[in-house]
Amino acid sequence: MTTSAGPRVVVVIGGKGGVGKTTVAAGLAFALGRRFRVGLVDMDLSGPSVPVLLGVEGPPPVRDGRMVPPRATADGIEVPVMSTGLFGTPDSAFGWQGPVVRGVLRQFVRDVDWGPLDHLVVDTPPGVGELHAAVLDALSPVAAVAVTTADAAALADTRRSLRWFRDVLPVAAVVHNRAGTVCGACGTSDRAGGEDAAAVAALAGDVPVIGLPAVVGSRHPWRAGPEAGAAWEELASLVHTWPDARGTGDSPAAHRHEPAPAGRGGRS
Numbered sequence: 665m666t667t668s669a670g671p672r673v674v675v676v677i678g679g680k681g682g683v684g685k686t687t688v689a690a691g692l693a694f695a696l697g698r699r700f701r702v703g704l705v706d707m708d709l710s711g712p713s714v715p716v717l718l719g720v721e722g723p724p725p726v727r728d729g730r731m732v733p734p735r736a737t738a739d740g741i742e743v744p745v746m747s748t749g750l751f752g753t754p755d756s757a758f759g760w761q762g763p764v765v766r767g768v769l770r771q772f773v774r775d776v777d778w779g780p781l782d783h784l785v786v787d788t789p790p791g792v793g794e795l796h797a798a799v800l801d802a803l804s805p806v807a808a809v810a811v812t813t814a815d816a817a818a819l820a821d822t823r824r825s826l827r828w829f830r831d832v833l834p835v836a837a838v839v840h841n842r843a844g845t846v847c848g849a850c851g852t853s854d855r856a857g858g859e860d861a862a863a864v865a866a867l868a869g870d871v872p873v874i875g876l877p878a879v880v881g882s883r884h885p886w887r888a889g890p891e892a893g894a895a896w897e898e899l900a901s902l903v904h905t906w907p908d909a910r911g912t913g914d915s916p917a918a919h920r921h922e923p924a925p926a927g928r929g930g931r932s
């Protein structure tokens with residue numbers, strides 16, 4: 665990362681497991697990658713799914729003392745990727761906590777030869793906590809993108825996450841994943857019911873909602889033609905044009921953030 669201000673960092677968050685955070689992080693990286701230089705960091709340290717999803721393997725080679733990230737490719741776009749999943753064996757597990765989390769973050773940023781980047785997309789584990797606080801402190805993101813489905817449990821958990829983020833980082837978009845379906849083979853689409861869309865809109869408040877269809881038969885829904893393509897393009901554009909408050913003194917992310925105790929109140 666050699667640009668003077670560093671890349672614009674966007675953090676992908678979501679209250680619930682399995683709602684599509686990693687899919688959205690990867691798709692956003694490729695959508696931004698059409699016009700910009702983009703890297704993808706997998707901060708789901710204990711459940712790193714980016715390498716498997718994007719078909720990249722480690723360990724990364726070291727050149728001049730820095731790791732060279734493997735590049736995921738799709739449709740001629742290359743996205744360098746860093747993930748704990750590139751190290752160890754598929755069976756190795758480790759409890760990432762405290763200073764180790766911050767050490768990994770430092771290494772993924774400082775000790776990786778990213779080359780010049782315009783955007784850095786950061787995938788995170790479900791919920792909020794120490795890891796998210798460390799990402800905010802270390803990377804000063806410009807904005808978050810929240811991912812949810814219209815499922816009641818996902819909405820409830822995402823509401824909690826949005827409350828936690830409320831004071832520390834603006835949310836540029838709420839992605840309503842699985843908003844209808846698209847057939848990956850024939851392109852036939854089926855839009856989400858009004859009730860689902862209304863529930864996500866109520867959660868999002870004044871934050872724009874982007875409906876992303878479930879692409880049947882594809883794990884790479886960012887490659888699914890115009891129906892899904894428009895949603896990715898809209899998300900990329902929102903993220904790219906989001907005001908960068910870093911260095912103005914107004915950035916909420918510039919504030920040190922400690923994990924909030926459970927049950928902390930906020931906007932509902």
Ligand SMILES: Nc1ncnc2c1ncn2[C@@H]1O[C@H](COP(=O)(O)OP(=O)(O)OP(=O)(O)O)[C@@H](O)[C@H]1O
Pocket residue numbers: 678680681682683684685686687688708711713788789790841842876877878879880882883884885
């Ligand atoms: N829009 C979509 N179209 C097709 N498949 C999808 C879509 N969104 C997610 N999936 C699939 O659903 C599964 C869960 O998605 P993903 O891994 O992105 O969720 P996650 O929120 O990152 O999960 P975790 O909380 O475990 O990190 C994956 O198999 C993924 O390929």
Ligand SMILES: [Mg+2]
Pocket residue numbers: 685686687708713787788789
């Ligand atoms: Mg994930």
